[in-house]
Amino acid sequence: MSNERETKILKDPMLASILNLLLLGAGHIYLRQIAKGLLIFVIGLGLGMFIWPATIFVVIWAMYDAYKTARRMNHAAR
Template sequence: MKNPGLAAVLSFFCAGLGQVYNGEIAKGIAFIIAYFISGLLMLVLIGFITTPILWIWGMVDAYRTAERINAGHTE
């Protein structure tokens, strides 16, 4: 059983960490890399749009994935 709230909180503090907690290592690493690149893009202003989107998407995805895992609907 995975705790959806914990997964979301982990992603709040570090994008991708909630996915790693849920056992989706590759997706978590992809989130971490994308978030890092998005942070670098803040130098050319587009990162101010993409960074919050990735951050929120990571939290929502971690929460929903934990709920799916608990319901037994894993892929």
Template sequence: MLKHPGIAAVLSFFWTGVGQIYNGQILKGILLIILQVVNGLLMFILIGFITYPLVWIWGIYDAYKTAERMNRNQTYY
């Protein structure tokens, strides 16, 4: 099944990890959600202000690129 990279990226933009879940990477998506919760808590000791946006941006990029890669590897019958 083809995945739309734009949808995957937008889903991850609004909630990190949901784009990965959309792509079928359930465990990766759940781990990213948990990581962002931890990063949110780390904001109390300031390091979260660095790690949260880095993981967020990487999640968007990863969701987009994974959807593209999945579509390229799709076989047609």
């Protein structure tokens, strides 16, 4: 049996959500979902260039998704 302790790093759901508010996709990158974070950033940037009000919905969805993902990851780590 190994004496090494397995370290479980929990993610803060509120921090993930706030990061997405500050920079779209950053919350997902914080959760180590790099591809998803970059995709959300590119979609938000593309919408922002043409239909900026639609970007608001992307930001709200990204904040919600990052929050729920962090909670799900924390639950699985326990």
